[in-house]
Amino acid sequence: MTETGTGDAQAFYGRWMRLYDLLAHRTPGIAALRRRAVEACRLEPGDTVVEMGCGTGANLPVLRSAVGPEGTVVGIDFTAPVLERARDLTERYDNVHVVRGDATTPPVSEPIDAVLATFVVGMLSDPAGAVEDWSRLVESGGHVVLVNAARSQRWYGPPVNAIFRAITVLSTPPTTKLRYETEPTRRLDERINQAHTALRENADAVAHETHALGVVRLTGGRIG
Numbered sequence: 001m002t003e004t005g006t007g008d009a010q011a012f013y014g015r016w017m018r019l020y021d022l023l024a025h026r027t028p029g030i031a032a033l034r035r036r037a038v039e040a041c042r043l044e045p046g047d048t049v050v051e052m053g054c055g056t057g058a059n060l061p062v063l064r065s066a067v068g069p070e071g072t073v074v075g076i077d078f079t080a081p082v083l084e085r086a087r088d089l090t091e092r093y094d095n096v097h098v099v100r101g102d103a104t105t106p107p108v109s110e111p112i113d114a115v116l117a118t119f120v121v122g123m124l125s126d127p128a129g130a131v132e133d134w135s136r137l138v139e140s141g142g143h144v145v146l147v148n149a150a151r152s153q154r155w156y157g158p159p160v161n162a163i164f165r166a167i168t169v170l171s172t173p174p175t176t177k178l179r180y181e182t183e184p185t186r187r188l189d190e191r192i193n194q195a196h197t198a199l200r201e202n203a204d205a206v207a208h209e210t211h212a213l214g215v216v217r218l219t220g221g222r223i224g
């Protein structure tokens, strides 16, 4: 089940696609973070990986490098304009496929080796359920990797979190419920915690790390 403001989210990402694309590629540290997320997928040449909510496709070339010309990369997103950008970015690869679909009911029928979702689960109304479903798509020994931004738990968290709150308000689709929560980051934190907890519970080995002053959480789980 997706967020109640699904149409609003698509309109928002469609309207702000160019700005979002710039941030997705140019935010300081983001390229290294994307490489780290793909490393956590532990892909081998020839593997198949699905990215849920791929947006403008910033992870897709990195995933393609990891699986090589024999592998398969599928990016799924429900917002048409961002997918066009992702298609342009990956058109030189015949084994990268960009598909319009809902990440909570992904059009995946073949067994896959990994699922990656970066900055997506905070937009889902049932993030834990989505992670459980994604874990079922992955073959035994495969990986599910989540990257998300949430409030920092570190001692210097308050000023960092004030900036994070402003960014959250500005970057959340304006008519979704999340935007109008009294404390918008609280609901986002809850969703992210639910998703990362579900991954830990569904995995038989877990790697967890934080980046960007504790704001970014990366959890990778091996599915038994």
Ligand SMILES: C[S@@+](CC[C@H](N)C(=O)[O-])C[C@H]1O[C@@H](n2cnc3c(N)ncnc32)[C@H](O)[C@@H]1O
Binding pocket: 002, 009, 010, 013, 024, 052, 053, 054, 055, 056, 057, 058, 059, 076, 077, 078, 079, 082, 101, 102, 103, 104, 117, 118, 119, 120, 123, 124
């Ligand atoms: C913050 S962007 C992140 C994009 C990309 N993963 C990245 O790291 O740059 C969130 C993306 O998730 C997509 N999205 C949100 N909910 C979705 C759903 N239920 N199904 C498919 N795409 C979804 C949005 O359209 C948007 O492109």
